[in-house]
Amino acid sequence: MDDNQVVASLVRRCAAGDAVAWEEIVQRFNRRIYNICYRFTGSQHDAEDLAQEVFIKIYRTLKSYDTDKGAFMTWVATLTRNLLVDHFRKSKQDRVTDSMDEPITAEQDSISMAERLEDVGPSPDARLQARETQEMVHKALQKLSPELREAVILRDLQDMDYREIALALKVPEGTVKSRINRGRTELARLLSRTYRQVS
Amino acid sequence: MSEESQSGMQCLDFDALLSEAIDGTLSGAELEQFEAHRKACASCGPMFAEAQHGMKLLRGLAEVEPPANFVHNVLTATIGRAATTVQAARPRESWWERLRGGIRPALGPVLQPKFAMSFAMAFFSISLVLNLAGVKVANLRHLDLSPNAIMRGAYEAQARVVKYYENIRFVYEIESRVQELKRATTPEESGPPAEKEKDRKDRSDKPDRKYQNYSREREAVTMARLFDSPPLADQVFARRNS
Numbered sequence: 001m002d003d004n005q006v007v008a009s010l011v012r013r014c015a016a017g018d019a020v021a022w023e024e025i026v027q028r029f030n031r032r033i034y035n036i037c038y039r040f041t042g043s044q045h046d047a048e049d050l051a052q053e054v055f056i057k058i059y060r061t062l063k064s065y066d067t068d069k070g071a072f073m074t075w076v077a078t079l080t081r082n083l084l085v086d087h088f089r090k091s092k093q094d095r096v097t098d099s100m101d102e103p104i105t106a107e108q109d110s111i112s113m114a115e116r117l118e119d120v121g122p123s124p125d126a127r128l129q130a131r132e133t134q135e136m137v138h139k140a141l142q143k144l145s146p147e148l149r150e151a152v153i154l155r156d157l158q159d160m161d162y163r164e165i166a167l168a169l170k171v172p173e174g175t176v177k178s179r180i181n182r183g184r185t186e187l188a189r190l191l192s193r194t195y196r197q198v199s
Numbered sequence: 200m201s202e203e204s205q206s207g208m209q210c211l212d213f214d215a216l217l218s219e220a221i222d223g224t225l226s227g228a229e230l231e232q233f234e235a236h237r238k239a240c241a242s243c244g245p246m247f248a249e250a251q252h253g254m255k256l257l258r259g260l261a262e263v264e265p266p267a268n269f270v271h272n273v274l275t276a277t278i279g280r281a282a283t284t285v286q287a288a289r290p291r292e293s294w295w296e297r298l299r300g301g302i303r304p305a306l307g308p309v310l311q312p313k314f315a316m317s318f319a320m321a322f323f324s325i326s327l328v329l330n331l332a333g334v335k336v337a338n339l340r341h342l343d344l345s346p347n348a349i350m351r352g353a354y355e356a357q358a359r360v361v362k363y364y365e366n367i368r369f370v371y372e373i374e375s376r377v378q379e380l381k382r383a384t385t386p387e388e389s390g391p392p393a394e395k396e397k398d399r400k401d402r403s404d405k406p407d408r409k410y411q412n413y414s415r416e417r418e419a420v421t422m423a424r425l426f427d428s429p430p431l432a433d434q435v436f437a438r439r440n441s
C-alpha cells in the first residue's frame with residue numbers, strides 16, 4: 001500500500017466513525033498544515049488558531065472528499081488555503097499595511113546579509129546565522145502579496161507539484177508558474193535590498 | 200526588455216519556462232534556446248539568478264514544530280475528547296507506549312527495537328546512578344517510570360540478538376558501577392589487581408603520564424558522584440583524614 005492508499009483507507013474508516021483513524025490523520029498532517037499556516041500568517045498564534053480551524057473543517061467535510069478525485073493533501077491544501085484567504089481578508093482592514101521598503105532585519109543585526117548567506121560553515125556562529133537568515137526570509141515572505149506567498153509556500157515549502165497547486169488555488173498551471181517565479185524573484189529582491197540598506 | 204533575442208526565444212517564452220528550468224526538467228532544444236536567451240537578455244538573465252536565489256532561500260526554511268498541545272487541542276475540538284477512543288482500543292498503555300505514540304510521526308523509521316532498547320538502557324544507567332545517590336526509582340512509581348515498565352515496553356519491541364547484546368551490556372554496566380564504588384571506598388588501592396596488571400601491560404608502549412591522568416579523571420568522576428550521597432562521602436573523608 002502506498003501513502004495515498006493508506007490515507008484513503010484512513011479517510012474511509014474515519015468517515016465511518018472510526019476515531020482512531022481520525023487521530024492518525026491528525027498525527028499525519030498536523031505538521032504540514034501548521035507549517036502552511038505559520039508561513040502564511042507569519043505568527044505562531046494565528047497559525048495555531050487557523051490550523052485548528054482547518055482540522056475542524058476537514059473533520060466536518062471529510063465525507064465530501066472523493067478519494068478518486070485527487071490526493072488528500074491537495075484537498076487539504078485547498079481547504080487550508082481558503083481559510084487563510086478568509087483570514088487575510090478579515091485581518092486586512094484592521095491592520096496597518098507595512099511598507100515594502102521597510103528593511104527586513106533580524107533581531108541582532110550587525111552582520112551583512114551577504115555574510116549571513118555565504119558563511120554556513122561549521123563554526124559556532126553558523127547555526128545562529130542560519131537562524132537569523134531564516135528569520136529574515138520568514139519576514140520577507142510576509143511582504144509578498146497573498147497570491148505569490150501561497151504559491152511559493154505550496155511549491156517550495158510543501159513541495160507540491162504545479163498541477164496540485166493549480167487545483168488547490170483554482171487557477172491555470174501557467175498562472176501558478178508565473179506566481180512562483182514572481183514570488184521567488186520578489187523575495188530575493190527584498191532581501192538584497194535589505195542587504196544594501198544594512199551595509 | 201528586449202522582445203526578441205538572436206536565439207529566437209522571446210522574454211514571454213522564457214518566463215513560461217523559468218520554473219521548469221530551475222527545477223532542472225528542461226532538455227534538448229528547449230534548454231538550448233532557454234540558455235541562449237538567459238545569456239543574451241539583459242533582463243531575463245538577472246531574473247533567472249534572482250528566482251533561483253529566492254527558491255534557495257525559501258527551501259532553506261526549516262519546518263517548524265507545532266505547539267506541543269496542538270494535536271491534543273485538535274482532537275478535543277473535533278471528537279470532543281483527546282484520544283480516549285484510542286486508549287479504549289488499547290486499554291492499558293504504558294509510559295513507553297505513550298511516548299512511542301507521541302514521537303512516532305517524527306521518528307517513525309528510526310523507532311526500531313534496538314533504539315527502544317537503547318532508550319531503556321539509557322534510563323537504566325540513570326536509575327542506577329540515582330540508586331547510588333540514594334534515590335529509589337521505585338518511589339517514582341506513580342509516573343510509571345520504573346525499570347520494569349520501561350523494560351516491558353522495550354521487550355515488546357524486542358529483537359533476539361539485540362536483547363542478548365543489551366543483556367550483556369547491562370551486566371557490564373552493573374559490574375563497572377560496583378567496581379567504581381569499590382575503588383572509591385578504598386581510595387589508595389583501587390580496582391582488582393588483575394585488572395591493573397592487564398591495564399599496565401596494555402599501555403606499556405604509551406607514556407605513563409597519560410594513564411595516570413586517566414585514572415585521576417575516573418576518580419574525580421566517582422568522587423563527584425559520591426558527593427551527592429553524603430553518608431558515603433563522609434566515610435571517604437573520614438578515612439582520608441585519619
Ligand SMILES: [Zn+2]
Nearest residue numbers: 210240242243
Ligand atoms: Zn528576455
